[in-house]
Amino acid sequence: MAKAKKLFIKTYGCQMNVYDSERMVEAMNSEGYVTTKNVEEADMVLLNTCHIREKASEKLYSDLGRLRAFKDIKPDLKIGVAGCVAQAEGEEIMRRMPLVDMVVGPQSYHQLPEMNRRLDKGQKAINTEFPAGDKFDHLPERKGLRGPSAFLTVQEGCDKFCSFCVVPYTRGAEVSRPTDRLLTEAHNLVEKGVRELTLLGQNVNAYHGRSKDGAWNLARLIRELAKIDGLERIRYTTSHPNDMGTELIAAHGDEPKLMPYLHLPVQSGSDRILKAMNRKHGRDSYLRLIESIRTVRPDILLSSDFIVGFPGETDADFTDTLDLIRTVGFGQSYSFKYSARPGTPAAEKTPIPTDIADDRLQQIQSLLLKQQRSIQSDMVGHEVSVLYEKKGRIAGQMVGKSNHLHAVHVHDPDAKVGDLVRVRIVESGPNSLGGKRL
Numbered sequence: 001m002a003k004a005k006k007l008f009i010k011t012y013g014c015q016m017n018v019y020d021s022e023r024m025v026e027a028m029n030s031e032g033y034v035t036t037k038n039v040e041e042a043d044m045v046l047l048n049t050c051h052i053r054e055k056a057s058e059k060l061y062s063d064l065g066r067l068r069a070f071k072d073i074k075p076d077l078k079i080g081v082a083g084c085v086a087q088a089e090g091e092e093i094m095r096r097m098p099l100v101d102m103v104v105g106p107q108s109y110h111q112l113p114e115m116n117r118r119l120d121k122g123q124k125a126i127n128t129e130f131p132a133g134d135k136f137d138h139l140p141e142r143k144g145l146r147g148p149s150a151f152l153t154v155q156e157g158c159d160k161f162c163s164f165c166v167v168p169y170t171r172g173a174e175v176s177r178p179t180d181r182l183l184t185e186a187h188n189l190v191e192k193g194v195r196e197l198t199l200l201g202q203n204v205n206a207y208h209g210r211s212k213d214g215a216w217n218l219a220r221l222i223r224e225l226a227k228i229d230g231l232e233r234i235r236y237t238t239s240h241p242n243d244m245g246t247e248l249i250a251a252h253g254d255e256p257k258l259m260p261y262l263h264l265p266v267q268s269g270s271d272r273i274l275k276a277m278n279r280k281h282g283r284d285s286y287l288r289l290i291e292s293i294r295t296v297r298p299d300i301l302l303s304s305d306f307i308v309g310f311p312g313e314t315d316a317d318f319t320d321t322l323d324l325i326r327t328v329g330f331g332q333s334y335s336f337k338y339s340a341r342p343g344t345p346a347a348e349k350t351p352i353p354t355d356i357a358d359d360r361l362q363q364i365q366s367l368l369l370k371q372q373r374s375i376q377s378d379m380v381g382h383e384v385s386v387l388y389e390k391k392g393r394i395a396g397q398m399v400g401k402s403n404h405l406h407a408v409h410v411h412d413p414d415a416k417v418g419d420l421v422r423v424r425i426v427e428s429g430p431n432s433l434g435g436k437r438l
């Protein structure tokens with residue numbers, strides 16, 4: 001048998017890319033590749049890129065710069081660029097970067113084996129089309145041993161067109177995967193030991209997948225997945241406030257397998273800025289939504305995304321954002337300085353001075369961190385469930401995630417990865433909690 005070739009894959013950006021990278025690895029397995037963590041021994045390097053902010057997409061070019069030395073030593077090293085930068089700048093990458101052999105957009109991964117064969121013939125390959133149908137249909141079934149927690153992409157793309165965002169252009173229009181494929185994939189994963197599924201989509205709560213009895217929304221999909229024996233936990237991300245339907249909210253109240261954690265990006269607390277962002281929700285409607293979710297699930301941990309320094313953001317707008325944060329109380333959040341992205345409507349507007357944006361970012365991050373730490377310390381004394389994901393650094397220690405998605409360390413020498421246990425939280429550190437097995 002021919003010696004297996006080595007694939008080095010680097011993943012940037014969101015969880016969707018993490019999922020896609022797994023699927024690309026499986027597609028390349030069927031082409032005789034195994035993965036390596038050592039770029040020096042790679043026969044192929046795949047960079048699965050992110051275009052969301054300028055800094056994210058610049059990483060591709062600096063990594064390509066570093067790869068040039070490897071290709072000089074090993075001229076038959078194949079270099080492929082996948083993901084959202086590939087989609088947005090694919091042809092330019094091919095033109096400007098002669099060391100790149102292949103460019104493949106996020107909707108074309110099923111073409112990888114065929115593209116790889118073209119590379120074997122010494123040709124270059126580029127594919128950034130948006131074909132109809134499920135790109136995952138033509139990829140091999142997910143196999144191989146995995147940890148107890150897995151991602152499952154249920155929906156891709158976005159029709160919202162927030163004025164700052166590239167996702168509708170790089171991932172295309174909203175597409176939901178049919179329910180039978182998802183149930184099959186979920187069953188397969190559970191058979192392989194998965195106990196927690198995180199359903200993924202750029203707009204996951206807009207899910208409307210085809211099934212034998214009409215379209216299912218996300219709430220229906222969650223309820224069906226919850227019937228799978230052995231699957232203990234369900235999460236989903238990322239949601240848009242306008243798609244939080246009543247059935248989905250209700251599921252948070254009465255579906256025990258649906259975890260008490262919700263990532264619900266708000267971006268800003270100012271109605272004026274939300275309008276300029278084309279978010280199509282207001283400050284009050286967001287606050288009302290949070291209230292109705294907390295009514296059915298009082299202990300839910302909320303997380304969000306914020307953009308500061310959006311064009312036209314005044315001190316008063318920014319104060320509104322800080323005020324919204326104080327009103328809601330977020331357990332975990334991401335905040336970003338606005339980054340103008342070519343081709344988006346907001347990029348046409350006059351930016352606000354960098355030092356003001358930097359200062360706001362610092363303020364918002366310190367407030368969010370303070371909230372996060374305080375919500376985390378409040379967990380001390382509480383009983384939570386923890387799903388062990390790996391062994392800790394100290395002998396006999398296990399590390400896992402609580403139902404609220406906090407990382408928890410537990411001394412539990414007889415336990416194994418995949419165990420779901422009851423734990424009392426006894427201490428709160430900077431980035432994780434410590435617990436005692438009950």
Ligand code: SAH
Pocket residue numbers: 014052053164165166167201202203238239265267305306307336337338339340341
């Ligand atoms: N639908 C996904 C989108 C991923 S983008 C989601 O809502 O999570 C993740 C976050 O990146 C967005 O919520 C937003 O806060 C941030 N973001 C997107 N475009 C940005 C830009 N141009 N500048 C700064 N942050 C941006």
Ligand code: SF4
Pocket residue numbers: 158159160161162165166167168202203240
């Ligand atoms: Fe981007 Fe807005 Fe769509 Fe989220 S909802 S992916 S921020 S356009």
Ligand code: F3S
Pocket residue numbers: 012013014015016017049050051052083084166167170171202
């Ligand atoms: Fe980045 Fe594309 Fe995800 S731009 S955040 S990798 S959808």
